[in-house]
Amino acid sequence: MKRELKDEFGRNISYLRFSITDRCNFRCFYCMPESTSFLPESELLTLDDIRFAVQIFKEIGFKKLRLTGGEPTLRSDLLEIVSIVSKTFGSCAMTTNGSKLKELAFELYSAGLREVNVSLDSIDSETFFWITRGGKLKEVLEGIDKAISIGMKVKLNTVITQENFSEIPELVQYAAKLGIPIRFIEKMPIGKNNNRHFIPHKKVLELLHENDLIPIETRMGNGPARYYKTSRGTVVGFITAITHNFCNSCNRLRFSADGKLFPCLAYDYHVSLKGAIKSRRSDEVKRNIYNAISLKPLRHELLNRTQSNGMNRMGG
Ligand SMILES: Nc1nc2c(ncn2[C@@H]2O[C@H](COP(=O)(O)OP(=O)(O)OP(=O)(O)O)[C@@H](O)[C@H]2O)c(=O)[nH]1
Ligand SMILES: C[S@@+](CC[C@H](N)C(=O)[O-])C[C@H]1O[C@@H](n2cnc3c(N)ncnc32)[C@H](O)[C@@H]1O
Numbered sequence: 531m532k533r534e535l536k537d538e539f540g541r542n543i544s545y546l547r548f549s550i551t552d553r554c555n556f557r558c559f560y561c562m563p564e565s566t567s568f569l570p571e572s573e574l575l576t577l578d579d580i581r582f583a584v585q586i587f588k589e590i591g592f593k594k595l596r597l598t599g600g601e602p603t604l605r606s607d608l609l610e611i612v613s614i615v616s617k618t619f620g621s622c623a624m625t626t627n628g629s630k631l632k633e634l635a636f637e638l639y640s641a642g643l644r645e646v647n648v649s650l651d652s653i654d655s656e657t658f659f660w661i662t663r664g665g666k667l668k669e670v671l672e673g674i675d676k677a678i679s680i681g682m683k684v685k686l687n688t689v690i691t692q693e694n695f696s697e698i699p700e701l702v703q704y705a706a707k708l709g710i711p712i713r714f715i716e717k718m719p720i721g722k723n724n725n726r727h728f729i730p731h732k733k734v735l736e737l738l739h740e741n742d743l744i745p746i747e748t749r750m751g752n753g754p755a756r757y758y759k760t761s762r763g764t765v766v767g768f769i770t771a772i773t774h775n776f777c778n779s780c781n782r783l784r785f786s787a788d789g790k791l792f793p794c795l796a797y798d799y800h801v802s803l804k805g806a807i808k809s810r811r812s813d814e815v816k817r818n819i820y821n822a823i824s825l826k827p828l829r830h831e832l833l834n835r836t837q838s839n840g841m842n843r844m845g846g
């Protein structure tokens with residue numbers, strides 16, 4: 531059974547964001563509460579389940595798979611997962627908070643990981659500690675250096691907040707020094723975290739003197755970012771779910787660690803693949819994937835949504 535992966539709005543759905551765990555060793559204030567509960571281990575897909583599911587996504591025509599979380603590096607079978615994905619898809623990408631990158635980068639590269647997006651909200655250790663509620667900046671910076679030094683393609687992700695706004699030019703300089711792209715992300719209202727402290731990306735453009743940024747067309751990563759180049763050639767991207775939605779060109783589904791397939795990041799509704807995966811019923815899994823594609827909305831109302839789960843649970 532192979533069908534077109536186009537939805538009813540003509541969007542080609544071929545990019546899977548797979549949250550392999552909802553756990554995290556940080557508690558970024560915009561993502562999850564300080565005290566939170568995680569799924570019991572017994573609810574998670576096992577390595578064999580993942581092998582089965584990844585093969586099906588490939589068979590029905592998905593082109594790219596990005597591992598995310600929670601924090602994907604907390605999963606003890608991460609190297610095996612990377613190896614399965616890279617053998618099946620020919621490549622594997624991951625989004626991480628970078629805290630375990632220094633110790634894992636080499637083995638991850640050997641397992642087939644070539645692309646890593648690292649969240650970096652500050653290069654001031656106190657601010658970093660405050661935003662992540664406990665993260666150690668030095669570990670993350672060393673992880674970024676290590677990943678670059680062994681030849682991984684690294685991009686930085688910075689969520690725009692009042693806490694790091696004044697640091698943004700410095701963060702761009704930091705990316706320039708490393709010779710890698712940096713993307714600024716509009717903070718989305720997750721769970722009880724309302725958008726009182728929201729800063730639109732326009733303010734960042736102003737801060738960076740909009741005229742020095744030249745828009746560029748790039749397919750870098752296939753994600754939702756729009757890119758510019760600074761006069762020094764540094765690539766600066768913006769992911770603007772709130773002020774300028776990119777739903778028209780959305781190409782993705784998100785898959786959670788407990789086997790739920792979410793048609794959209796902005797809503798809780800999902801299709802569960804878990805039962806069919808556990809009992810290895812591939813036709814049923816495929817039918818459910820097509821079903822999730824047919825449920826994708828054309829646009830979201832992020833500011834009004836009632837979603838209660840954090841991005842970690844859904845597969846941020
Ligand atoms: N609203 C919305 N936000 C998204 C979507 N995809 C990614 N994001 C957000 O974009 C930010 C960065 O995502 P990454 O995990 O680095 O991945 P990406 O930018 O999609 O991936 P590449 O372009 O492949 O590098 C995260 O905050 C995501 O939650 C999407 O489809 N919709
Ligand atoms: C949920 S995290 C999972 C991967 C990994 N733990 C990390 O932080 O990179 C994926 C991305 O979502 C972003 N993110 C989390 N909460 C967000 C929010 N409320 N608004 C916008 N982006 C958010 C993070 O900054 C990160 O770049």
Ligand code: SF4
Pocket residue numbers: 554555556557558561562599600601627649842
């Ligand atoms: S953004 Fe990533 S690192 Fe921060 S709490 Fe969420 S999952 Fe953890």
Ligand code: SF4
Pocket residue numbers: 754775776777778780781782793794795796826827828829830
């Ligand atoms: S909000 Fe939903 S439809 Fe819009 S880009 Fe994100 S995942 Fe796609």
